[in-house]
Amino acid sequence: MKKKLLFIFVLFSIFFQNATMAQDLSWVRQIGNQQTDEAEALAVDDNGNSYSIGVAQSYTYDLDPTPNGTQIINNLSTPFSPFRDIYLIKLDRNGNYVWGKTFGDLKSGQYAYHIKIGSDGNIYLFLQTSQFVNNEISYYYTIVKLSANGNELSRTRIKNNGSFFIYNFDVDNQNNFIISGWFVNPKTIEINNTPVKFESQNNIGLYILKLDNSGNFIWKKIFDDPGSSDIKIQTKADGNIIAILNNYNQGNYTSTVFNINTNNANVIWEKKLLQQSENTFHIDKKGNIIIAGTNNVYQGAIDVDPSPNVVNTSAQKFVLWLDSNGNYLDVKEYFVAQFSADFQIWKIESDFQNNIYVAGAFAGKVDADPSANSFFLENPNGSIQYGSGYVIKFDSNRNFEKAYMFISNYRSLVKDIQIKNKNIYVLGDFNWNCDFDPGPATYSLSSLNGGIVTTSDGFVLRLSPCDPSKPEGDENQLFCASQNATVSNLVPNFSEIQWYDSLTNGNILSGNTNLEDGKTYYASQISNNCETERLAVKVTITNVPAPPTETKSPSFCKKQNATLGEIQVTGQNLKWYDTYMSASVLPSTTLLEDNKVYYVSQTVACESDRTPILVHVYDTPTPVGNNDVQFCSNELAKLANLDITGTSLKWYDAPSNGNILPETTLLQNNTYYVTQTLNNCESELFAVKVKIDEIQVPIADSPQQFCIQKNAKISDIQIDGQNIKWYEGSSSTNSLSESTSLENGITYYASQTINTCESDRIPVTINILEATAGDCHHLVNDLPYSKFFTPNGDGFNDTWTIDPDYLAPNSSIRIFDRYGKLIKELGLNNSWDGTYIGNPEPASDYWFTATRINGTEFRGHFSLKR
Numbered sequence: 001m002k003k004k005l006l007f008i009f010v011l012f013s014i015f016f017q018n019a020t021m022a023q024d025l026s027w028v029r030q031i032g033n034q035q036t037d038e039a040e041a042l043a044v045d046d047n048g049n050s051y052s053i054g055v056a057q058s059y060t061y062d063l064d065p066t067p068n069g070t071q072i073i074n075n076l077s078t079p080f081s082p083f084r085d086i087y088l089i090k091l092d093r094n095g096n097y098v099w100g101k102t103f104g105d106l107k108s109g110q111y112a113y114h115i116k117i118g119s120d121g122n123i124y125l126f127l128q129t130s131q132f133v134n135n136e137i138s139y140y141y142t143i144v145k146l147s148a149n150g151n152e153l154s155r156t157r158i159k160n161n162g163s164f165f166i167y168n169f170d171v172d173n174q175n176n177f178i179i180s181g182w183f184v185n186p187k188t189i190e191i192n193n194t195p196v197k198f199e200s201q202n203n204i205g206l207y208i209l210k211l212d213n214s215g216n217f218i219w220k221k222i223f224d225d226p227g228s229s230d231i232k233i234q235t236k237a238d239g240n241i242i243a244i245l246n247n248y249n250q251g252n253y254t255s256t257v258f259n260i261n262t263n264n265a266n267v268i269w270e271k272k273l274l275q276q277s278e279n280t281f282h283i284d285k286k287g288n289i290i291i292a293g294t295n296n297v298y299q300g301a302i303d304v305d306p307s308p309n310v311v312n313t314s315a316q317k318f319v320l321w322l323d324s325n326g327n328y329l330d331v332k333e334y335f336v337a338q339f340s341a342d343f344q345i346w347k348i349e350s351d352f353q354n355n356i357y358v359a360g361a362f363a364g365k366v367d368a369d370p371s372a373n374s375f376f377l378e379n380p381n382g383s384i385q386y387g388s389g390y391v392i393k394f395d396s397n398r399n400f401e402k403a404y405m406f407i408s409n410y411r412s413l414v415k416d417i418q419i420k421n422k423n424i425y426v427l428g429d430f431n432w433n434c435d436f437d438p439g440p441a442t443y444s445l446s447s448l449n450g451g452i453v454t455t456s457d458g459f460v461l462r463l464s465p466c467d468p469s470k471p472e473g474d475e476n477q478l479f480c481a482s483q484n485a486t487v488s489n490l491v492p493n494f495s496e497i498q499w500y501d502s503l504t505n506g507n508i509l510s511g512n513t514n515l516e517d518g519k520t521y522y523a524s525q526i527s528n529n530c531e532t533e534r535l536a537v538k539v540t541i542t543n544v545p546a547p548p549t550e551t552k553s554p555s556f557c558k559k560q561n562a563t564l565g566e567i568q569v570t571g572q573n574l575k576w577y578d579t580y581m582s583a584s585v586l587p588s589t590t591l592l593e594d595n596k597v598y599y600v601s602q603t604v605a606c607e608s609d610r611t612p613i614l615v616h617v618y619d620t621p622t623p624v625g626n627n628d629v630q631f632c633s634n635e636l637a638k639l640a641n642l643d644i645t646g647t648s649l650k651w652y653d654a655p656s657n658g659n660i661l662p663e664t665t666l667l668q669n670n671t672y673y674v675t676q677t678l679n680n681c682e683s684e685l686f687a688v689k690v691k692i693d694e695i696q697v698p699i700a701d702s703p704q705q706f707c708i709q710k711n712a713k714i715s716d717i718q719i720d721g722q723n724i725k726w727y728e729g730s731s732s733t734n735s736l737s738e739s740t741s742l743e744n745g746i747t748y749y750a751s752q753t754i755n756t757c758e759s760d761r762i763p764v765t766i767n768i769l770e771a772t773a774g775d776c777h778h779l780v781n782d783l784p785y786s787k788f789f790t791p792n793g794d795g796f797n798d799t800w801t802i803d804p805d806y807l808a809p810n811s812s813i814r815i816f817d818r819y820g821k822l823i824k825e826l827g828l829n830n831s832w833d834g835t836y837i838g839n840p841e842p843a844s845d846y847w848f849t850a851t852r853i854n855g856t857e858f859r860g861h862f863s864l865k866r
Contacts, residue, residue, distance in 0.1 A: 025437040026464040027095030029065035032457030033058035034449040039458025040112040042416040042427035045148065047494050048093025050425050051123055052460045053112040056085045063087060063100035073102055080108035086127055090150065093494055095462065099150045104129040109139055118175040122147055126169035141166045143177055143215065156215030158191055172235040172262060177211040180233045180243065191217045200224050206231045208243060208260065212589050221265040234283050240268065242289055246277045253277050253296040257289065257326055271306035271326040282348035287324035290356060292345035304331050317343050319358060321398060330398050332370035342387060351419035352472040354396040359414040363387035368403035377405050386411035389428050404438035410453055421472050421492060424463040429456045436461050470535040471497060471525040478540050479515060480606030487513040487521065490537060496525050503534055517541035545604040547611040548574060556592060557681035558619035564590045564598065567613060571602030580610055592617050620683040623649060623676040627687060631667060632757035633694045639663045639672065642688055646676030655685055668692060695759035698724060698752040703765040709853060710805045712742045717764055721752030730761055744768035783852055788863040791834035800862060801831035802850060811851035818845055834864050
């Protein structure tokens with residue numbers, strides 16, 4: 001696929017006037033097949049291994065992008081279309097295929113967004129994956145954590161239920177996840193089994209979300225600005241977050257730069273930039289914020305200084321420098337409209353020396369040098385419709401240094417760029433033919449498949465310097481004595497590095513040469529037959545520090561939700577582990593478990609042995625007892641009368657933030673809350689509902705009169721109430737039988753009992769009248785009796801009799817039918833049930849004879865009704 005050496009003279013004269021600044025193409029790899037296949041993002045580790053992610057829509061494609069390698073992936077295995085298979089490819093620094101992986105069950109509706117390398121050396125991918133669940137396709141924003149050898153370590157998924165979007169992702173210095181995006185209308189998103197509410201005063205809200213390395217929710221921040229369109233994020237070296245929010249409201253553009261505290265999401269400072277929008281940004285090695293901006297005033301000027309000072313520019317595109325506090329430093333202007341050009345900046349990056357690289361795509365003609373000098377980028381194929389990829393480099397003083405272009409006859413686009421050890425790694429897409437060698441030579445690849453121009457392929461390449469400057473690395477490196485470190489442990493240490501025992505000349509050292517304390521070693525880099533100056537590295541070898549010591553036996557209450565960070569241990573740079581030998585470090589936010597041993601080390605240059613720490617997390621149960629209790633009002637019950645079993649009980653008057661009540665508190669109709677305390681841990685509240693029954697005294701007239709001949713008893717007193725009890729005094733404890741004979745002039749006391757609660761007592765005074773007094777004299781001659789009865793078993797008037805108080809002692813009642821037949825003879829205190837020899841008598845009138853108390857006979861009749 002070599003291309004004719006066309007336009008060499010033009011390219012050379014445009015791009016390579018200074019040969020000492022040349023970047024040589026080391027290798028380029030093409031990713032894709034017959035359909036549209038796109039590379040999306042790139043990460044490079046300290047050893048120069050590159051990790052590329054993208055999406056392949058071809059029916060089949062080769063995951064191994066090297067010329068001779070083959071690892072075919074078949075997208076036809078899914079029934080859904082169009083195909084979108086996510087790939088991750090690892091190449092070593094020489095472009096050799098190491099391994100590749102694909103993600104997602106369905107290979108449809110999937111997107112690759114970002115890739116990061118954490119401080120733990122692991123790889124973090126931010127993707128949208130799909131899964132077929134319950135006869136429908138479900139989409140998930142997915143964070144995949146992999147080791148450097150490609151083993152998947154964890155996966156965090158956030159279901160995309162619609163109108164919830166995530167577009168930006170970063171990993172901070174503690175390997176926490178920082179995410180930003182936007183949502184429409186209030187909604188609750190499930191994050192690692194935690195429901196998180198997203199609400200905005202407007203229909204659309206922007207947000208920043210922080211999760212720990214296990215995907216657990218830490219905090220969120222909502223931005224309610226009306227008209228907000230997007231928010232971009234990047235973490236700083238101190239863990240705090242720079243966010244840039246673009247806003248368009250009522251014809252006005254505003255970009256706001258926020259510095260956000262990573263611990264609590266509070267804004268530390270914010271800066272506003274008016275009538276402009278920011279496309280991307282980067283934080284360099286000095287903490288400066290470098291922004292790619294667009295002028296939104298047509299043929300007008302805007303102020304790019306967020307302070308009260310004014311720095312105007314009328315350039316259509318610009319690169320703006322702010323310092324770490326958001327103060328204006330510099331601006332580089334691109335007047336792209338001058339040549340009817342399009343100029344897009346997709347990525348900004350910095351290297352170890354803080355040189356700055358700007359990358360993207362352009363169409364037409366662009367002056368890459370924003371100074372008074374000129375350095376034009378112009379595709380020799382003419383102003384192709386979809387533009388060409390480019391890279392522009394500024395030195396650490398923000399001076400333009402050089403520019404590269406990747407010449408395509410249809411389209412090329414640089415999406416990502418990384419710099420390691422002075423090597424430039426570039427990732428993007430191209431269509432048709434593209435020359436990837438920015439030097440005077442040519443290395444051309446083609447994406448044409450069946451003559452179709454619009455299908456694209458991804459690419460990743462490395463440009464290597466012929467640069468005499470020394471390789472990157474710390475000039476002071478520490479090792480543990482127990483490590484028995486050798487030259488192979490020094491950094492940098494990849495295939496192009498060579499170590500010596502002196503600054504000039506000297507002996508080449510093999511990788512297994514033992515390091516010596518206090519000695520200086522020297523490294524150079526050999527690439528394309530160029531050897532650099534030597535980096536001097538002084539080696540310090542230290543002994544392993546003592547294990548950390550426990551300052552207080554760790555015991556916690558469960559409702560404290562205590563974490564590893566709350567255990568009091570003496571030591572520096574503590575690391576926590578699950579076991580004595582486990583390699584994975586536990587985050588300090590890990591929730592503690594009861595009766596579990598955690599292991600902690602300290603690092604002072606070297607990591608110490610691990611100290612086992614036994615943790616107790618006490619989960620005190622609630623006290624035990626009846627939760628629904630009744631008392632009688634006259635009991636005057638107190639909290640102490642509640643039958644609750646527990647230790648060190650505490651009573652409260654509310655379920656939260658209540659007052660502590662003494663046990664002598666009189667009970668009312670209310671709910672009381674009690675806890676118990678064991679091992680200095682107070683339990684959750686146990687609620688006890690108390691009801692106080694107020695029982696009224698029974699109703700009775702006083703005094704009440706009875707005739708002496710009635711021989712009245714307590715049961716004859718007229719009183720209205722339930723479960724009546726009679727007493728001889730207002731405070732006596734022994735109750736009287738209902739058969740107790742009443743005495744003249746005596747006051748009796750009655751209570752009623754409802755639901756086991758006895759009322760107060762009502763006094764009733766009794767007067768016994770002589771037989772000849774008042775209304776009692778007629779009782780001597782009269783005989784009161786019932787004129788009818790109804791023996792139907794309903795409990796009312798089922799029997800017939802005469803009160804024996806009106807009858808002569810030892811007398812009887814004789815009952816006859818209307819024919820004079822004796823039906824029944826009743827003794828005193830007996831009654832007739834309307835039967836004769838066990839058989840029911842008919843309804844009729846019946847006659848009786850009885851002897852009155854004065855000894856005279858009385859005849860009468862009554863009716864039996866059925």
